[in-house]
Amino acid sequence: MSATPTATWPAPLAPAPIRATVSVPGSKSETNRALILAALSDGPSTIRYGLDARDTRLMRDALRTLGVKITESADEWRIEPPATFTAGGTIDCGLAGTVMRFVPPVAALAPGEVAFDADEQAYRRPMDVLLNALRDCGATVPDEASTLPFRLTGRPDLPGGVITVDASTSSQFVSALLLAGARFAQGLDLRHDGKDVPSQPHIDMTVAMLRDRGVAVDDSEPARWVVSPGPIAPVDVDIEPDLSNAAPFLAAAAITGGTVTVPNWPEQTHQPGDHLREILTRFGAAVGRNDSGLTVIGTDQLHAVDLDLREASELTPVVAAIAALADGTSHIRGVAHIRGHETDRLAALETELDALGAHVSQTDDGLTIHPKLLGGALWHCYADHRMAHAGALLGLVVNDIELDDIGCTAKTMPEFAELWQTMINDSAD
Structure with a gap:
């Protein structure tokens, strides 16, 4: 690819x-987080002024592969989440970190296997932290999978629970798990064990967007984020x-x-x-x-x-x-x-x-x-x-x-x- x-x-x-x-x-970081949260929410929502570029097109196509309906008109997108995510497809991540990291936890909620591929240059990007975390959350990921391309098999009642990661190579590992954490049966108690996590503002953005949608996130303890299980409210947003x-x-x-x-x-x-x-x-x-x-x-x-x-x-x-x-x-x-x-x-x-x-x-x-x-x-x-x-x-x-x-x-x-x-x-x- x-x-x-x-x-x-x-x-x-x-x-x-x-x-x-x-x-x-519009902001790529905010657009792709908004798309993920809209797909995970319990009703339709609208995104206005979202970025229309390769990374965000890949994200929309990835979510469509999982059964999300996205209707685009001018500067406005309507997102309608499915009752259950669809397995069986292949997701192209291109060279987009937000797609290769944010979408697998969503795919892990689908009842079956989903494949992930990307541009060849993306094969060297770190993925083992996220794939190990998804194994710990209850998804099935082949033991040999540590980079793209890979396959995972999910389940709608993915347990979640206490997960420990070393996210010192990318804050996207933290954001990826937090975005889907409320949909895990036990929620998510995410703990970072390693050197400082880079790009803290991106994690702050993720937490703020979750709270805007009614998700309870406790980040009062350093290097720990507790996401309570529950619904994610649909919210209409304007992208910065x-x-x-x-x-x-x-x-x-x-x-x-x-x-x-x-x-x-x-x-x-x-x-x-x-x-x-x-x-x-x-x-x-x-x-x-x-x-x-x-x-x-x-x-x-x-x-x-x-x-x-x-x-x-x-x-x-x-x-x-x-x-x-x-x-x-x-x-x-x-x-x-x-x-x-x-x-x-x-x-x-x-x-x-x-x-x-x-x-x-x-x-x-x-x-x-x-x-x-x-x-x-x-x-x-x-x-x-x-x-x-x-x-x-x-x-x-x-x-x-x-x-x-x-x-x-x-x-x-x-x-x-x-x-x-x-x-x-x-x-x-």
Whole structure:
């Protein structure tokens, strides 16, 4: 199920400081959680302004395979859960972490076998933590299964109960089990035993969305989440803009000395992308939010930074790209786990930034970036949308950068290249 290669894409230079207003589509993280919860609920619900991209299409198709009826019209989707989930199908996870992690606990509630496959690149992504947890919950998973592809056999009365995991490689393992926990016969008493779980805001988002639907979640004890068994209420929701996908656009203002506004930025949110406010300020940009949205104004300098991105690790590629243009050595910490994301992002960033002329070295949990005069080269995206965002960003100020696969941005923003070019065109007017 590998993606088809695409032609190279010359990253456009910024002819002037970027000055634009850019509306980004809905949050992938919120959209896919909302879809899962709608499928698990005890009645129909509506999702408005959900992200329509490869990851969320894969999620909708996965739920349809399990018997969920989804009716799409413009910016509104109607989700009707089945009385009992349907077994017997094969679910394509693509390269979507939320699909490969969030859907198996739902499939474990189906009375029979469900198969999971994905893009070949996804076969290296960690799955053993979740599959072991589902075995402990009462699902049948072959002993040899530890990565994609795999099969599992579920039951509508899956027991659940006390489950211990080491989720230090991905917060998605915690969210995946929490989302379905209320549907387990005994509920879920989930305990984490290991190093700190990364991306805590994503877990906070999951817990908040469960509580919004009437699910009782006790997270008062560190590294433990107790989900009471019971119904999940259907809730109609409006999806927030994807703040992480806003990162390259806002960063464009910071590196070109321009001004970019992203409308509808929430005043309060569980999205890790909200860390951009502090991150871009640390780099030296002026950042402010009002009723119009979040605005970033670039200044005449980009300062070196020392950042712990554990809670917002998905921002690492864009942050590393900015750091390669800064006035001194920068350090990114707390992101060892992104070696297991769509690609090994630390190795990919080291390779690609070095190819442009920077000097980058990996540490145990991040990167050290020494800026140098950068020159053009072919920027490899590794089928990773965040790597493509970083390459496009550098292309604004570095001549002759070409991306080998701009199409991979369709994972979360199919219109990325068009929005990027429009932003540049608006700045030249």
